[in-house]
Amino acid sequence: MISLYRPGNSPLHRLPAGRKLLLIGALILAISIYPHTLWTLGASAAIVVAAFLIAGQGLRGLWRQTRVVLPLIVFTAVFQLIFLPWMSATITTVRILLVILLAALISLTTQTSAMLDAIERALTPLSRIGVRADRIALLLALTITVIPVIISFARDIITAHRARGVRPGPRTFVVPLLVQTMRFADELGEALNARGVRS
Amino acid sequence: MTARPSFGGADLARIAVFAALIAVLGTLPAIGGGVPITAQTLGVMLAGTVLGPWRGAAAILVLELLVLAGLPLLAGGRGGAGVFVSPSVGYLIGWIAGVIVIGLIVRADRRRPTILRTSVGVVLGGIVTIYAFGIPFQAGITGLTLGQTALSSLVFLPGDLIKAAITVALTLALWRAYPRAFGQSSRRPSATVGSVNTSAADAPATTEPRG
Amino acid sequence: MAGTIDFDRVGVRFGEFDALRDVSVTLTQARIGVIGLNGSGKSTFARMLNALVLPGEGEVRVHGLDPSADAAKVRQIAGFVFANPDAQIIMPTVAEDVAFSLRGRGVPKPEIADRVARELEVFGLSALADAPAHELSGGQKQLLALCAVLITRPELVIADEPTALLDARNRRLIIDHLFSERVPQLVLITHDLDLASRCDVVLRFENGRLLEHGDPADIVARYAEAYA
Numbered sequence: 325m326i327s328l329y330r331p332g333n334s335p336l337h338r339l340p341a342g343r344k345l346l347l348i349g350a351l352i353l354a355i356s357i358y359p360h361t362l363w364t365l366g367a368s369a370a371i372v373v374a375a376f377l378i379a380g381q382g383l384r385g386l387w388r389q390t391r392v393v394l395p396l397i398v399f400t401a402v403f404q405l406i407f408l409p410w411m412s413a414t415i416t417t418v419r420i421l422l423v424i425l426l427a428a429l430i431s432l433t434t435q436t437s438a439m440l441d442a443i444e445r446a447l448t449p450l451s452r453i454g455v456r457a458d459r460i461a462l463l464l465a466l467t468i469t470v471i472p473v474i475i476s477f478a479r480d481i482i483t484a485h486r487a488r489g490v491r492p493g494p495r496t497f498v499v500p501l502l503v504q505t506m507r508f509a510d511e512l513g514e515a516l517n518a519r520g521v522r523s
Numbered sequence: 524m525t526a527r528p529s530f531g532g533a534d535l536a537r538i539a540v541f542a543a544l545i546a547v548l549g550t551l552p553a554i555g556g557g558v559p560i561t562a563q564t565l566g567v568m569l570a571g572t573v574l575g576p577w578r579g580a581a582a583i584l585v586l587e588l589l590v591l592a593g594l595p596l597l598a599g600g601r602g603g604a605g606v607f608v609s610p611s612v613g614y615l616i617g618w619i620a621g622v623i624v625i626g627l628i629v630r631a632d633r634r635r636p637t638i639l640r641t642s643v644g645v646v647l648g649g650i651v652t653i654y655a656f657g658i659p660f661q662a663g664i665t666g667l668t669l670g671q672t673a674l675s676s677l678v679f680l681p682g683d684l685i686k687a688a689i690t691v692a693l694t695l696a697l698w699r700a701y702p703r704a705f706g707q708s709s710r711r712p713s714a715t716v717g718s719v720n721t722s723a724a725d726a727p728a729t730t731e732p733r734g
Numbered sequence: 735m736a737g738t739i740d741f742d743r744v745g746v747r748f749g750e751f752d753a754l755r756d757v758s759v760t761l762t763q764a765r766i767g768v769i770g771l772n773g774s775g776k777s778t779f780a781r782m783l784n785a786l787v788l789p790g791e792g793e794v795r796v797h798g799l800d801p802s803a804d805a806a807k808v809r810q811i812a813g814f815v816f817a818n819p820d821a822q823i824i825m826p827t828v829a830e831d832v833a834f835s836l837r838g839r840g841v842p843k844p845e846i847a848d849r850v851a852r853e854l855e856v857f858g859l860s861a862l863a864d865a866p867a868h869e870l871s872g873g874q875k876q877l878l879a880l881c882a883v884l885i886t887r888p889e890l891v892i893a894d895e896p897t898a899l900l901d902a903r904n905r906r907l908i909i910d911h912l913f914s915e916r917v918p919q920l921v922l923i924t925h926d927l928d929l930a931s932r933c934d935v936v937l938r939f940e941n942g943r944l945l946e947h948g949d950p951a952d953i954v955a956r957y958a959e960a961y962a
Contacts, residue, residue: 328593328603403675424605431593431603439592466539468826472868474543494689506704509540511821516532518814
């Protein structure tokens, strides 16, 4: 499974997932609610750039993350400029970008499995209100397991279309994909029961 | 449908498989004749019409937790914690609520979904509800008013309406092609003849006779 | 030692469809073959042994346990191998998937790792322990499924056409494992009559009824004749 994680040995990589979430979360909150001037915004930007460098992502890593959210940022900027004076439009747009970049840093420096464990731990106290963390953890693992299976279904359907010289459309593509997927779900459900997953 | 669902193996499988399906639909560049729309929200709406409110909502939640954990499963390869602090986070929350609304309306009884009820459900759940969560969050984060934000989201309305229409067509087509997809499972064995924990491999539809 | 499987006037209906009607049989053999056309009821019969389908009428006992009352216990002693290798994998990697079988069975963690490593070796999957399960070939996936069943040391293994989708070589491997002494009792649903002939007893289903059961050679010969 492709994940956003980039292996490394930086201080951020070594920080346990839970603590990292709290630390970066606090920073995000601070940058989000502080009434910025250009100066404090610049300081925040410096912090974000420094964080990327500390995490070993480099300026290229910073740019890569920026590029991913560029459409969203441009969309935001356009409507900011339509409705607001350019100064506050700039501050808001940059602030949004900085916050997204900081959050992305969590994913870049934390292995998916560590995040999954952290999520399970975070959900465990909710057992008192009927949330079953172990059940959710199983669902997350199961979904990761079956994504490649669904991809292979989609690929087979596209190949079959090609063999018959048809262009895949919503109905000719998605309906067979749904049928195969739900059939597969029935088989998988039996296997889960057979393997002793209790309801 | 019980109000407090307890999920057995068959439900877990459907939830996981559908979460995976929505992820895979997000990787497709675009479907439909010339209209460049991603198929991911199509998958979200289908979760409501096919899985029903609770299993559907669970599928969305599972997908979003995996995104939070760092997997790029949203349309266009987006993912990670950044998604949850971006101005569009409200739409992700709206997905969960929207699927519940779709499921409650479309799957109110166990009969065949009609065009009318499916359309109403998909528009109210898949568009109105999702926007109702998306716009306030977006306004709060961007500092624009609700009206200004709503105006900016109008850009997406035509695409969403097309997707809603496709969802209705797909739901009805799936009902004809494989009614068992809509089956209620995880029913505890009852006193009636032939109770099943899950559907047997070589038996026809357990919930609906084939039309 | 094979345990006792007991069916007493068992019937199962799915809606309008009689999947199984009035089945009564007692089985104590170690190798039980089940044959019949598609839709004859043999898969339903197999699923009842693992509480995947519960009886609408009559009583089922699997090694003294009532699947209707004790589904979880039945599944602890009875493992199931399905035809489709893809649909049996639950966890993302090979070792995790095998380890999953030992969850909730009170096996301490270090012992789980130990047993998983040993089991993978038996099945020749050690090198693939940390590989994503979906990267395995169809035959390897089926070996993984069987591995995940045998690690629980089941009293009974039910296999529903376990080799239907495999090539000749992998078919051999799976069959060898199923007929090994590690499987105290085997219920094998199969279209392969040679394989059925290797069992101690064969059951033949038709239209939801248990048509006959007994000596494999006789029953297989009559079945082959009927559809020659």
